[in-house]
Amino acid sequence: MDFENSQQNTEQSNSAKNRMTLIMLSVVFIAPVLLAYLAYFGGWFQGGGKSHGQIYSDPWHFDDLPVIESSFADFPSSDYFAKWNWLLIIDDKVCNEQCQINWFLLQQTQLGLGKFADRASYLLVLNQNKLPLAGEWSQVDYLTLAMNNRQVEVNQNNPRGLNTNPLAVDGIYLMDPMGNIFMRYDLIDSKEQAPLKSKDLRADINRVMRILDTSKLKK
Numbered sequence: 001m002d003f004e005n006s007q008q009n010t011e012q013s014n015s016a017k018n019r020m021t022l023i024m025l026s027v028v029f030i031a032p033v034l035l036a037y038l039a040y041f042g043g044w045f046q047g048g049g050k051s052h053g054q055i056y057s058d059p060w061h062f063d064d065l066p067v068i069e070s071s072f073a074d075f076p077s078s079d080y081f082a083k084w085n086w087l088l089i090i091d092d093k094v095c096n097e098q099c100q101i102n103w104f105l106l107q108q109t110q111l112g113l114g115k116f117a118d119r120a121s122y123l124l125v126l127n128q129n130k131l132p133l134a135g136e137w138s139q140v141d142y143l144t145l146a147m148n149n150r151q152v153e154v155n156q157n158n159p160r161g162l163n164t165n166p167l168a169v170d171g172i173y174l175m176d177p178m179g180n181i182f183m184r185y186d187l188i189d190s191k192e193q194a195p196l197k198s199k200d201l202r203a204d205i206n207r208v209m210r211i212l213d214t215s216k217l218k219k
Contacts, residue, residue, distance in 0.1 A: 037182060037208055051183065052200035053174065059182035061161030062175060064154040066146035068128045080141075082177045084120040084205055086110075091147050091169035093131045095124060095140075101194070102172065102187050103140070109198040113205070120205060127169075174205065176212065 037055060062075065072078045086106045090099045106122035113120055124140055127147040133140060145152050151166035161180065167173070174183040183204065188197050 037211060052204050053172075053183040053185040055183045056163065056181075058163040059161050059180040060154055060163045060167060061159065062179040062181065063160040064164070065143075065167075066153060066155075068144040068146055069130070070143045071141050080121050080123060084177060084209065085175045086120070086122040086201070087125050087143075087173040087175060087181070088122065089125040089145070089152065089167065089169050089171060089173060091127050091150050093127065093129045095126070095133065095137055098187060098189060099124070101189070101191055104191075105188060105194045105198055106172070106201075108194065109201045112198060112202055116206070116209065119209065172201075174201075174208075176208065 067075075070078075072080075075081055086109070088099065088102055088106060090096070092099065095103060103122075103124060110117055110120050110122055124142040126142060126144050128144050130142070130144045132138070133142070147169055150169050152169060153166050154161075154164055156164050167181075168184070170187060172185040172187065173181050174185075175181045185197075185201065188194060
């Protein structure tokens with residue numbers, strides 16, 4: 001075996017080890033909290049309750065999303081860092097009527113958290129072909145992601161999350177303060193649906209807030 005082949009094998013081996021290390025770290029830090037979410041919504045103990053959204057046993061991580069552009073500073077330096085965030089992911093160039101209805105839904109849901117409102121926020125996410133937002137929407141913070149075939153492809157190499165499958169677009173995703181994206185809600189189609197949907201979203205986030213707070217106290 002010549003030196004070049006040996007060096008290539010060594011690099012491949014190191015890459016595999018690094019990937020395994022990152023996967024193990026993800027499991028160590030993500031799994032306990034995720035198991036708590038699943039335990040609660042799965043009714044594994046008294047006081048549990050069914051989630052109103054679709055909960056994923058393998059969460060994605062925000063750092064794995066293919067961010068093209070944002071209207072604010074990088075995420076760790078933004079007001080959204082270390083908060084609960086609803087991501088309104090719309091595969092469109094603009095925030096259309098349905099998008100606007102769901103954006104106002106999230107706005108009202110966050111305000112409805114009362115004293116806990118400062119622990120949560122929401123972000124508009126459009127596709128990579130976004131057009132300039134006009135009027136009052138020009139003041140709304142946004143992200144753009146690379147979307148193809150109505151999906152968001154995520155990082156396949158050294159992922160931070162446990163899930164490397166694509167995310168379906170046109171939905172609302174709940175992300176915890178550690179960046180784990182673990183629950184999805186369908187969009188509403190009319191303002192009349194907003195009060196009930198807002199109640200469901202608040203119920204779920206209040207529960208997971210308590211779960212995360214309890215897990216921190218136990219450490």
